[in-house]
Amino acid sequence: xxxxxxxxxxxxxxxxxxxxxxxxxxxxxxxxxxxxxxxxxxxxxxxxxxxxxxxxxxxxxxxxxxxxxxxxxxxxxxxxxxxxxxxxxxxxxxxxxxxxxxxxxxxxxxxxxxxxxxxxxxxxxxxxxxxxxxxxxxxxxxxxxxxxxxxxxxxxxxxxxxxxxxxxxxxxxxxxxxxxxxxxxxxxxxxxxxxxxxxxxxxxxxxxxxxxxxxxxxxxxxxxxxxxxxxxxxxxxxxxxxxxxxxxxxxxxxxxxxxxxxxxxxxxxxxxxxxxxxxxxxxxxxxxxxxxxxxxxxxxxxxxx
Amino acid sequence: xxxxxxxxxxxxxxxxxxxxxxxxxxxxxxxxxxxxxxxxxxxxxxxxxxxxxxxxxxxxxxxxxxxxxxxxxxxxxxxxxxxxxxxxxxxxxxxxxxxxxxxxxxxxxxxxxxxxxxxxxxxxxxxxxxxxxxxxxxxxxxxxxxxxxxxxxxxxxxxxxxxxxxxxxxxxxxxxxxxxxxxxxxxxxxxxxxxxxxxxxxxxxxxxxxxxxxxxxxxxxxxxxxxxxxxxxxxxxxxxxxxxxxxxxxx
Numbered sequence: 247x248x249x250x251x252x253x254x255x256x257x258x259x260x261x262x263x264x265x266x267x268x269x270x271x272x273x274x275x276x277x278x279x280x281x282x283x284x285x286x287x288x289x290x291x292x293x294x295x296x297x298x299x300x301x302x303x304x305x306x307x308x309x310x311x312x313x314x315x316x317x318x319x320x321x322x323x324x325x326x327x328x329x330x331x332x333x334x335x336x337x338x339x340x341x342x343x344x345x346x347x348x349x350x351x352x353x354x355x356x357x358x359x360x361x362x363x364x365x366x367x368x369x370x371x372x373x374x375x376x377x378x379x380x381x382x383x384x385x386x387x388x389x390x391x392x393x394x395x396x397x398x399x400x401x402x403x404x405x406x407x408x409x410x411x412x413x414x415x416x417x418x419x420x421x422x423x424x425x426x427x428x429x430x431x432x433x434x435x436x437x438x439x440x441x442x443x444x445x446x447x448x449x450x451x452x453x454x455x456x457x458x459x460x461x462x463x464x465x466x467x468x469x470x471x472x473x474x475x476x477x478x479x480x481x482x483x484x485x486x487x488x489x490x491x492x493x494x495x496x497x498x499x500x501x502x503x504x505x506x507x508x509x510x511x512x513x514x515x516x517x518x519x520x521x522x523x524x525x526x527x528x529x530x531x532x533x534x535x536x537x538x539x540x541x542x543x544x545x546x547x548x549x550x551x
Numbered sequence: 552x553x554x555x556x557x558x559x560x561x562x563x564x565x566x567x568x569x570x571x572x573x574x575x576x577x578x579x580x581x582x583x584x585x586x587x588x589x590x591x592x593x594x595x596x597x598x599x600x601x602x603x604x605x606x607x608x609x610x611x612x613x614x615x616x617x618x619x620x621x622x623x624x625x626x627x628x629x630x631x632x633x634x635x636x637x638x639x640x641x642x643x644x645x646x647x648x649x650x651x652x653x654x655x656x657x658x659x660x661x662x663x664x665x666x667x668x669x670x671x672x673x674x675x676x677x678x679x680x681x682x683x684x685x686x687x688x689x690x691x692x693x694x695x696x697x698x699x700x701x702x703x704x705x706x707x708x709x710x711x712x713x714x715x716x717x718x719x720x721x722x723x724x725x726x727x728x729x730x731x732x733x734x735x736x737x738x739x740x741x742x743x744x745x746x747x748x749x750x751x752x753x754x755x756x757x758x759x760x761x762x763x764x765x766x767x768x769x770x771x772x773x774x775x776x777x778x779x780x781x782x783x784x785x786x787x788x789x790x791x792x793x794x795x796x797x798x799x800x801x802x
Contacts, residue, residue, distance in 0.1 A: 434659035
């Protein structure tokens with residue numbers, strides 16, 4: 247009997263061991279892959295700094311055929327479009343999250359939230375198509391522009407792409423605020439709007455912040471849509487007026503030119519350098535987000551202890 | 552003249568449960584009215600009717616009348632926000648809002664539009680004194696309220712209600728999570744407060760009901776079984792069910 251018992255135990259522990267091992271490998275491999283991608287980027291991108299001098303890199307002219315490798319217009323293009331998209335996605339995304347979580351009747355929420363999330367899964371090329379055929383001609387006529395393929399068009403579409411991300415995450419955060427906070431606030435004679443604005447949203451702020459950061463990340467990394475609707479002219483945006491002229495983003499440049507570049511050429515290395523810059527920008531966004539959230543967590547932990 | 556008059560009031564939630572059935576009750580001013588009975592009897596529902604917090608719940612049917620100073624508080628035309636300032640509520644678990652101690656106290660006044668710092672400061676100090684919390688927190692009013700102990704938090708919730716200078720205070724098992732010493736402090740505050748306020752308390756035990764009640768009301772399964780002065784109710788109940796509950800034969 248006891249031998250039999252041992253047999254069962256050992257087979258159990260063997261299975262446990264294998265499962266644990268599998269999960270461990272899966273976990274570590276995620277880190278290894280990211281590390282390998284970064285090393286690859288560095289190996290391919292850093293030679294560009296040697297081959298092109300720095301003043302040329304930070305100039306405002308991108309014309310690789312004649313060896314002008316100024317990446318500032320591309321960085322500027324990405325930033326102006328991301329800023330525009332953020333300005334659209336944050337108010338609308340958080341607004342709709344507040345509506346769904348706090349105001350809408352139950353059935354509306356059950357219906358709308360999955361719908362918006364499906365919208366978030368729409369392939370970006372489809373949205374780009376829509377932008378090219380519908381939005382940009384419309385904007386050209388409306389604003390009387392020489393072309394509808396502008397930074398503004400890209401910002402609107404990217405904003406639209408980021409809204410579901412922002413909304414979904416922010417709604418989860420608002421939903422996690424205890425019902426009792428709202429009751430307490432209302433019981434003190436606050437109106438529904440005062441309760442939302444002064445209690446519920448501040449209580450959910452770390453989640454709302456995560457939502458914003460994820461939205462920004464979504465917008466800055468987007469390639470296909472911006473390539474299709476922003477006109478792709480590498481012009482350094484110098485002010486608000488450039489919002490209505492064509493720009494080119496870092497992602498679009500890499501996607502458009504990587505296929506045609508000679509392997510190992512200067513142009514090739516510079517494209518990878520752009521990849522590094524993009525990587526560093528999204529890293530910075532993520533680190534900012536997590537430090538802010540982390541700081542808040544620490545404060546809460548301190549309070550609770 | 553009674554402060555609150557409830558006449559033939561019934562309440563039904565959307566899941567079909569009948570929470571309150573034909574309740575008639577007169578609540579006197581400046582006394583502690585204790586509403587007690589086993590769980591699910593409709594005690595919380597009754598309190599939430601009095602400040603219309605039940606507006607948020609899935610109520611499908613209610614009938615009867617509830618008057619506060621002869622104003623019909625169930626009327627659609629009633630200013631609910633104003634009612635909630637007159638009828639304050641303390642919940643079973645202390646719900647301090649995620650602000651500082653001071654902000655928790657001024658919140659109700661600020662949402663009502665009070666901006667005068669002097670008056671806000673006065674309300675902070677005055678309400679903390681009344682809730683017997685001033686000595687413990689006077690040096691750290693700007694600390695997060697969540698840092699207080701459970702008993703302090705609950706007294707802060709009471710102070711927060713008092714800062715609005717209401718006429719009626721509803722307390723829904725305010726001491727259920729507190730130790731005996733904190734419970735004693737809250738109960739002592741209530742005895743002081745009843746001079747100025749009408750207090751309606753759902754106690755967390757029969758013993759607390761007996762200790763605090765001026766008027767006692769026994770609710771069982773949504774039905775009002777018996778109303779009596781506290782000293783009568785807990786020594787000589789009229790109804791057999793009341794006696795059984797008080798003696799601990801069920802519940």
